Amino acid sequence: MTQTPHLTGSLEFCLDQLRQQTVIAYPTEAVFGLGCDPDSESAVMAxxxxxxxPVEKGLILIAADYSQLEPYISDRELSVIQREQMLASWPGPVTWVVPVPPHTPRWLSGRFDSLAIRVTDHPLVQSLCREFGKPLVSTSANLSGAEPCRNVAEVQQQFGAHFPVLHGETGGRNNPSEIRDVISGQLIRQG
Structure with missing residues (x-):
């Protein structure tokens, strides 16, 4: 029995690409993101x-739920209040910078002893992370100096017609996610 190829732009197609350690684009709350398997150094480097x-800047992990993020962070370093404040903002467009244990790969945390994490409320990204079984690296889909992509056509214009992209709409927000430090509560980027 021959296997039929998955339709380009479908969830199944993008999952296949992630499993092959390929970078994909997908819609998030405000803009399209670029993502890959966070455990694949070669995918993250690509x-x-x-x-x-630069790798030193660190990256964001986006997930369907908090349990997907726990292997990458030091949850035990958070107070009950810090954890409750973070979890109360999710799912949604708030990214939190959280301490990491020594085993978290430097290709994710960069020069920091922390990692930016978010539980998304975008249904397509939730499905992607659930089916993939773990979080994705998430950074805005744009070439250096270019505006972040807000639709499939813009992704293909910047990255090429054959770039793997999950077809769908963004969540309609104008600004990328707010970023806060979970320990200090400090606002790092306005949402």
Missing amino acids: LLALKQR
């Missing part, structure tokens, strides 16, 4: 090269 982003 994403960073595509973005022309």
Whole structure:
């Protein structure tokens, strides 16, 4: 029995690409994101090269739920109040910077002892993370110096017609996610 290829732009197609350690684009709350398997150094390095982003800057992980993020962070370093404040903002467009244990790969945390994490409320990204079984690296889909992509056509214009992209709409927000430090409560980027 021959297997039929998955339709380009479908969830199944993008899952296949992720399993092959390929970088994909997908809609998020405000803009399209670029993502890949956070456990694949080669996939993360390909994403960073595509973005022309230095590894030292660190990355964001986006997930369907908090349990997907726990292996990458030091949950035990959070107070009950810090954890409750973070969890109360999810799912949604708030990214939190959280301490990481020593085993978290430097290709994710960069020069920091922390990692930016978010539980998304975008249904397509939730499905992607659930089916993939873990979070995705998430950074805005744009080439260095270009505006972030807000639709499939813009992704294909910047990255090429054959770039793997999950077809769908963004969540309609104008601004990328707010970023806060979970320990200090400090606002790092306005949402």
